[in-house]
Amino acid sequence: MDAVVHPDLASFDALAHDRLAADPVRNTVALTALDRARRLPDPDLPPTLLTFHDRGELVGTLIRTPPWPAQVADLPLEAVDLAVTALRKADPDITGVTGPHERSEAFATAWDERHRVTMSSRLYRLGALEPPPVTGSSRMATNDDVELLAAWRTAFSREAVPDAPVLSATELVRSSLRLGNGHALWEVDGIPVAWAAASVPMAGMTRVAPVYTPPEHRRHGYGAAVTAVISRWALDRGATDVLLFADLANPTSNSIYRRIGFLAVEDWTEHSWKP
Template identity: 70%
Template sequence: MDAVVHATLESFDAATHDRLTADPVRNTIALTSLDRIRRLPAEHFPTLITFHEDNQVVGSLIRTPPWPFQAADLPPAAVDLAVAVAAKIDPDAPGVTGPRERSEAFATATGKSYTESLATRQYRLGTLVPPSVEGTGRMAAEDDVELLAAWRKAFLAEAVPEAPDEPTAETMRSSLRLGNGHALWVINGTPVAWAVASLPQAGMTRVGPVYTPPEHRRHGYGAAVSAIVSRWALDQGATDVLLFADLTNPTSNSIYQQIGYQPLDDWAEFWWKH
């Protein structure tokens, strides 16, 4: 097996586009990450590696700094080679994420000490069942950026404390410019919950983050705003509407199933210890 490190996004796309889009559910993070880079070039060029056998692409590994490697398209046979190549060309990577078996195999093969920072379950929408909850939903706009930035920062601090610092206001502006759907649930003019859905890629949309400030929880607002943004995604033409729920939060897993989401697979994220 051979590895190819790609110096351009065009080269990587030529090698992987058909492969990644053939399974948009498993490759959800890669597809949205690559779309963002194409339309809003990042400050740091991503790490893009493909693995070849008998002149065929059999897997890939990507990383968009400052985030971990994405191992969803990394087959077991390529793990050792992937670890060796990644260590040479991207030694600053903080960890790896992906379907549990694949990400854990990569983390173990590095020989590094690591911690499991996130355990999630991937869901796909079946038949949407909007809940009956007080309030109304609306789509967010540029005027809401300050609120969205504050809530994204709070979400990351709570759900992904290892996450690197980011300019949250600019991240939210960029997301709106990309055409992603940001929904707010509103009570008497006051936003009480927020959810995001990505613009469809190969028929796939991913919902997340979903955030309700602590003072507004346990009223069903998170379910309501998730349903609003899921309907937005369907209206955009999505055929696979996905989301990830934290396995340590049984409430959110239950809520998503109540509005029509069905479990698919377990994912895990591992960060290296320093």
Template identity: 70%
Template sequence: MDAVVHTSLESFDAVAHDRLAADPVRNTVALTSLDRIRRLPGEPTPTLITFHDNGEVIGSLVRTPPWPFQTADLPLAAVELAVKIAVEVDPEAPGVTGPRERSEAFATATGKDFTESLTTRLYRLGTLAPPVAEGSGRLATEDDVELLVAWRHAFLKEAVPEAPAGPTAEAMRGSLRLGNGHALWEINGTPVAWAVASLPHAGMTRVGPVYTPPEHRKHGYGAAVTAMVTQWALDQGATAVLLFTDLSNPISNSIYQRIGYQPLDDWAEFWWKR
């Protein structure tokens, strides 16, 4: 087995994109994050490594700064080699995320002290069952950027305290320009919940984040705005609509199942102790 470190996204795409796109559910994070870089010039340079056996690509390892390595496409047989190369080419990486068995194997193989920062479950939409909730939804525009940035920061602070600083206003405008669906649920014109769905890629859309400020929780607004943005994704042609939930939050896990999402796989995120 050997590995290739790619110095450009074009080089990586030539050997790995079709492989990732053939399983867009498992590779949802890599596909959406690399699509953003592909369509938004000026994004940070990703770390891109492919693994080969007898000339055949058998896996890949991706990192889009400032986030951790993504191991969804990393075979367990390549973990030791992946860690060796990753330490050499990207020593600033803060951690690793992916399906639990793969991400935990990678974290353990580094020999670093680490903490499990987030345990999530990947869900896929079955049949959408929109809930009944007070209020109505609309798609956000650039006039809402200040609110979206504030809520994104609040979401990260609550869900992943170890995460790097949240997006700037320009980054949020970039997401809107990419065509991602940002939905707001409102009561009498006041936004009370927010959900985002990526523009479909390889037939796959991922919903997230979903955020309801604490003062507006327990009224069904989060479920309503999630159902709204899910329908938006279906209308855009998505055939696989996915989302991640925090396993430490049983309420959100039950809510998403009630509106039609079905559990697929458990993921874990590990960050190195500084």
């Protein structure tokens, strides 16, 4: 088996785009990350892009869009050692990996036996959407809401993903709106009480993230309601696979998503070997 490190997205896409798009559920993270890299490139943080070939046949891929972990959803287990060797040369600064449990665990162990699990999550796919009966109404957020959403994004990151790279929440929200991603707000008496975002559909797939309800507004069903709204937004734009990840350490969110129609697909794990 051979590994090829690609110098740019054009080279990688020519070989791997159709492969990734053929399984948009498994490759959800790679597809959205690469879409962002194409449309909002950062020349200071180019992606790391690898393909794996067995006797001339493309059998897998691995990508990393700094400063995020390496993504190994499409990495064959038999290519793990080859991938580690190639990445130690091409991208030695990586500090983590994410993907379906077996693949991410194998990669993390091969890279550094001292790795630790920083997130265990379950990937869900929407079946039949069942919006909950909840007091209030929804609207789509605009640039006028950036300040609020940035504050909520910061609060979400601190609570749900404290090990994630620290980035400008304001720029994350603004760039997401520029990409055409949907941002839904749930309001009660004109006051925003919950927020959910979703990527613009690609290859029939959209992924919902983040979903956030401030602590003072929880236990009223607002998070479920706004998740249903943004899921409907995605369906209306042609999505056939509406996905989301739920933290396995949060049984409440998992039960909420199941109640509105999401079905479990597979478990993912993120590992880190940061000091």
